[in-house]
Amino acid sequence: MRPFAARATVLLLSAALLAACSSGSGDDGGGSAREPAIGTVPRLLSTTGLSFPLDGYATTDEQRRKLEQAQSRVTSDCMSRFGFTYELPVTPSPAGGAGNSRRYGLTDAAQAARYGYVPNRGALPPAKPAARTLGATGRLALNGPEFKGAQPMSLEESRAKDSGKSVAGRKVPVGGCLREGYLTVYAPKKGALDSMFVTNLVMDANSRSREDSRVVAAVKAWSACMAEKGYEVDEPVSPQSDLGLDPNGYGSPRAVAAARQDVACKERANLVGVWYTVESAYQKRGVEQNAEALNQAKSELDERLKLAATLAG
Structure with missing residues (x-):
């Protein structure tokens, strides 16, 4: 049951x-x-x-897309430092603005009568795949080597730590280019609130x-x-x-x-x-x-969006 x-x-x-x-x-x-x-x-x-x-x-769908585009740009730039072309998939905007359409299940009588439970009314198209398959060295640059200890929670912390691995004569960031891209946009400084708060x-x-x-x-x-x-x-x-x-x-x-x-x-x-x-x-x-933390979240979102506008180009 x-x-x-x-x-x-x-x-x-x-x-x-x-x-x-x-x-x-x-x-x-x-x-x-x-x-x-x-x-x-x-x-x-x-x-x-x-x-x-x-x-x-x-974060609205449009704001999330802008942040993801900035994160993708930073990740791609990081990978290019190691001699790789890589494009981080970005979630497409919802078709037709799905929003809360099925928050409580099917509630549209017209859609029910026409489509039944077919879920693709306003569904997301598939995300764009990475530009090409990466080899072992490329995956090392993207994901970073296994790191013993706490992962850095801000870009400041990340830059102060050594992953112990290099590619093309350059140090791989802790967590690789994926984490560098994420931290650059969502936690550039110490003390940032969890982006999922x-x-x-x-x-x-x-x-x-x-x-x-x-x-x-x-x-x-x-x-x-x-x-x-x-x-x-x-x-x-x-x-x-x-x-x-x-x-x-x-x-x-x-x-x-x-x-x-x-x-x-x-x-x-x-x-x-x-x-x-x-x-x-x-x-x-x-x-x-959570009034205080929510005000911080709102302020940090505004700062991220300003940063994203400069990073995405």
Whole structure:
């Protein structure tokens, strides 16, 4: 049994819990172990245009692309010092702006009716591969030799350490050109915040929201609705496995029928409205508890983008 189903078995009837969450629930402004208060829950189905408290601190797709381009440029320049031509693959921009389109699973009735669970609506095209295959010496320059001890966490630290290996008469940086490229863009000086700090907060809020009693109740209501039509499922984000679908059948008539019911049941249970409201509450708490670090993250992102503009050319 999946985690959602296991948790749902210990809850009261979903209808009663959904009614309770509409009037608010949770703590008295208390600690992280308690479920945050959420107030009135809006009725939502579409995830288009949803905004979250951490959005103002997160790196956008376009900003991420600019940083990756700068990192690729630095890595390539580093490799050229050792006599190699290398291009670091850069993640393409999302086609059609995928964004939050499937944050809570399939929620678009028109896409469900036309494509079923086919996942490539707004999916990323494949990343561009490296320019050519590298030999052993090239891989040494790219990845660096095995390094005993703590890896440097900033470019300053990296330049103060010796990898013990040279290529073409030049010292290979600790961690190779890949790490030099990363540190140049994301941690040029000591004391830089982990570049994944905001992303980790977002992921933590999503994980906590999945465990929240109000989301679990909404999922149970969605699952019960699906069961009325003969679909035994308990995972709303990716129910394909429970439905017995393989990737080649995500667009089949059977998949389309299930997908249409999936979206209809999400609307009936107000799954998106509940989950979005609860996840937003966890993000809001994350902002309040990490205000100083988030301000540092925002400042460092601005500095990285300025640096990237000079590095990418």
